Amino acid sequence: MPTKTYCWAIIDAMREEMARDDRVFLIGEDVAVAGGAFGASRGLLDAFGPMRVRDTPISEEIIVGLGVGAAMAGRRPIVEIMFIDFLGLCLDQIANQAAKTHYIYDGMFKMPLVIRMSSAVEMGIGPHHSQAWEAIVAHIPGLKVVMPSTPRDAKGLLKSAIRDDNPVIFIEHIAMHRIKEEIEDDEDFLIPIGKADVKRQGTDVTVVASGLMVARALAAAERLAVDGISVEVIDPRTISPLDFDTITASVSKTSRCLVVSSSHKNFGFGSEVAAEIGERAFFDLDQPVRRLSPPFTPAPFGRQFDQFLNPDTDAIVAAVRDLMA
Amino acid sequence: MPTKTYCWAIIDAMREEMARDDRVFLIGEDVAVAGGAFGASRGLLDAFGPMRVRDTPISEEIIVGLGVGAAMAGRRPIVEIMFIDFLGLCLDQIANQAAKTHYIYDGMFKMPLVIRMSSAVEMGIGPHHSQAWEAIVAHIPGLKVVMPSTPRDAKGLLKSAIRDDNPVIFIEHIAMHRIKEEIEDDEDFLIPIGKADVKRQGTDVTVVASGLMVARALAAAERLAVDGISVEVIDPRTISPLDFDTITASVSKTSRCLVVSSSHKNFGFGSEVAAEIGERAFFDLDQPVRRLSPPFTPAPFGRQFDQFLNPDTDAIVAAVRDLMA
Amino acid sequence: MTQDPITLYRSMLLIRECEAQLNDLFAKNVFPGYIHSYLGQEACAVGVCSGLNDTDYVVSNHRGRGHYLAKGMALKPMMAEMLGKATGICGGRGGEMHAADPALGILGGNGIVGAGMPIGAGAALAAQMDGLGAVSVVFFGEGASNNGAFGETLNVAAAWKLPLIMVCENNLYAEMTPFVQTVGQPDVAARATGYGVASEIVDGNDVLAVRAAAGRAVDRARAGDGPTLLELKTYRWGGHFEGDPRKYRTRNEEAEWKARCPVARFRRHLLAEVGVEEDRLVTLEAAVAAEVAEAVTFALDSPLPAPETALLKVFA
Amino acid sequence: MTQDPITLYRSMLLIRECEAQLNDLFAKNVFPGYIHSYLGQEACAVGVCSGLNDTDYVVSNHRGRGHYLAKGMALKPMMAEMLGKATGICGGRGGEMHAADPALGILGGNGIVGAGMPIGAGAALAAQMDGLGAVSVVFFGEGASNNGAFGETLNVAAAWKLPLIMVCENNLYAEMTPFVQTVGQPDVAARATGYGVASEIVDGNDVLAVRAAAGRAVDRARAGDGPTLLELKTYRWGGHFEGDPRKYRTRNEEAEWKARCPVARFRRHLLAEVGVEEDRLVTLEAAVAAEVAEAVTFALDSPLPAPETALLKVFA
Ligand SMILES: Cc1ncc(C[n+]2csc(CCOP(=O)(O)OP(=O)(O)O)c2C)c(N)n1
Ligand SMILES: Cc1ncc(C[n+]2csc(CCOP(=O)(O)OP(=O)(O)O)c2C)c(N)n1
């Protein structure tokens, strides 16, 4: 199996799906000639030409709206919003239009729209380029929200997203762009949306971790294993709809659960998991579900703040130990 | 004490605060000559003139942005966004600008901005005029989010919001506009932001209910009292920051908690309360915290759907009985 | 698609009659929710849509019945949709602000002012990619032209030479606020030039003038020469919605505009210039009234959708 | 506020020198994060801000150092802010895209393209309410003029005759994409007329031309005659940020624009037209270089803010 970076996994997914289905196209700021602000669409303009790979003006509302309208007219658009922090400029098209079109019109239109948004949490770029906003879109019915944590997951999920007849918010973390992994060389390699992945099996504690936090949870599990604490790490991969069956089964086994996320605890991912698991597995739990998240502040400029604010492996280890105490 | 409607309570709050402090002004669509799309600014143009009460174009982004800039330049703006469903057009100014300005600039600017947004949940107006989006803004650090459920609360909270040096999202429910209540005739009558209100004392179950749901929770409590079930009803009044001390104290006493909200369960108000209370009062709980919310669908047109989708008194009664079983 | 004058007149009548009957239902308190009446603007929808094919797209707004009917939406399911009935074209879940028919290129209405413009541009982009000469038309009010989406749409459409026709129905008011009080320059069309978009200002109460201007825009779009902004000067006879007491304007102003009634004006034209016999029109008028009455009865007699259907179709 | 030519030159030099030194830090790998260099655009900020008072407002964007310095921000705390240091004007938490000084009317930068325009309009609204003749200036790139906020701002400013000066620094590129490829019409200023806003296109590399045009705009604003859009045609010498390989343009094009260097050009003007002695300029240049070097040292030597300070000041 060839080894690919997270960034090339994304490019490959788009290239394969564009080759497979000529209704698929890509638009966004700097996606064509420059090959993507972060290089995540290199080669696509050459491969598919300017009709299907286009640079847009800095007009986030219409970037998404173009996708909505083109999808209603039978295309399968991929639109890129450079940073998820720009959500506030296009949320109407996402939440009121893309998410509701199939529903309002009683199923007369499909909405096969993929909205790729980069996350730059913990890259020190400052308050407008550091936000984990998956919880906002996950609160909107009619959207699927996907957040891959490895190159293989990125490829398989993006291909599924492009083939999905519903709007999918696809959150790419640019800090992971250079991570490498072996990926099946199969043009029909797909990872299902809505299915969590047990990234490590364990018996004592369930750690639910998403995005950047998955690798840290796995590192923490390694360290805790040395002390005989067996950690099961679950990566939901899809933030909405969340695969609570897999998580509940794990927690019923381990009786303890920690949720680790880059999104704020308040009204965030951790609360959603804690509430639902607290309900589904209440009588199996030995301890309350704990949440580990950055404190409820904006993200100032600079790595030293990012590192201080965001959960790291040490913090996960400590939180798991606390749960075991 | 004079009796006032919810709508006039809002008008009175603005009029008193505008009279008290000439830095306060009001802008929004139809707020001036028409006195508000729902009549909630009647008389203010006459009282304060066109410099301080202005009709804006249909430009939600700049409506909020005008407030942000004017606040940075020393004013205390009240801006009105007609329906909270239009949040997607102005979220950037709310979440990236208003919420973060004090923080980013190290406290050099205050942000005494009130953003009034009407909620029309359960009024049958259809998918673009029916959404309970308090959870979205409550996920953003730097914002306060207030949601009054009675005329007196509306007045006291709005006055506090206008006097607050931080951005406050003030969510008014137009279905409550005609409700009447006695309100203190005192120009310094304030209700503190961030403090929950125990609307009814009880010993068996805590029902946390917000907005429209408060009255239903109280009605449910009446009915349950007949059967000897004593329900404590807590209205958080402020959605962010949430007053978990009050809620925890209640749950520690009752050992059971139900959260009732117009916002979707998924990543919503119910999850936030359930997660935090699940954590704070875990060992006091006899049952998991339960959440009652509309199912995870858009809101179609028409009252019959709204009534079907949203929790009513019967549903609250049933959920409380379940918790007591 | 050429249409004979009688067909144009019929289309305007249909809208006129629908609006009248819906207002009547409202007065009788049997209409659920708001009615955003299209009375007075009939020439806009008909003038524009009469030059379109079924493969062309139309994106509507909150004041959409005129657009739906002019683009050919079947009367009964449309009427039932307005009443939120199960027999409605969206099963009653769209309601007064939302109806669509993909087979006719009708891509829905909207509850969000301005949101249709980016969507219309998206349909135009799809049409451009298809390369079959289809065009996309987006209808919006002059109030919507103050929303950010307007500038973004003009610009993208110009940059990409999209086959997009932006039709601004300038009826002078946005809700209760006169347009002139919210702008520095009262012609919406004047904004097009700066973005490199062609534009025309047209008497929106003259169906033939609208039709001619729309025809030029459609030709330009089909030829690959890019977008056009049409500003149709018109007037909504009713309030923003039915029941609006219309304190922001005078009854006198309303009377003046009613004197410029687009339907009556075209009727006079048919009689005087085209030489149609009045009998023929009277027959037609009766037929349309009957057809609409039948649709209203159909809609009223139709059941509400079962509430549980609200749980369906969140996803495809 | 009139400023003598030497002061103008000094202000441009200060910016030039800062940018050069920051690029140097970047090359040495000691700069944290991105640098959005202002090299080449010095005449824009200086030409505009030299005509403003401390009570006038300036709203900046992601490419803000020129604006900050031209409006008088103290050099050391500004430099320290760029490096995210505790001695920075925002305690190091704003960083490269955010600095402000309320006492000088500097209302911050922005990480969101276009978001400053509504904020600038808000400051102009406050100024209008204050009635003391202050104006508000918002700087933005030509790329930002494609964002919805632009149209909304032009319109509101015109409708309300706000004392707002919208300064578009058209440096031809938005990130890696040439502006001309994203528009149907290449002059941003042309969009003003349609909204009823006055506008001028100015050579953005000619500080005196910019100053004169800005002066006219400021006069108009102070007189209550409303907003102006100034489009300053200029060029950013560096990439979108330092390290950008600039594949989207030729080295030749860059050389041509560098030949039109605004600093060198004004220097020639001072020597040839104003009759300043070259010695005086050489001395000044050395002094500015020393001042900037000192500020860089100050910034480098300053401590990082304590991470725990991130928890402070979420609320007032
Ligand atoms: C984004 C948004 N803002 C405000 C509203 C409330 N609203 C509904 S219709 C309307 C007026 C629209 O005016 P115009 O565009 O001129 O269309 P008209 O109603 O005159 O046909 C307003 C303000 C809305 N639905 N959406
Ligand atoms: C809303 C938004 N979209 C995209 C970006 C990414 N971005 C940062 S700067 C920039 C280019 C801005 O171009 P222009 O306005 O011309 O300013 P310049 O950088 O040329 O000074 C872009 C696309 C952003 N920060 N904000």
Ligand SMILES: [Mg+2]
């Ligand atoms: Mg109108």
Ligand SMILES: [Mg+2]
């Ligand atoms: Mg630029």
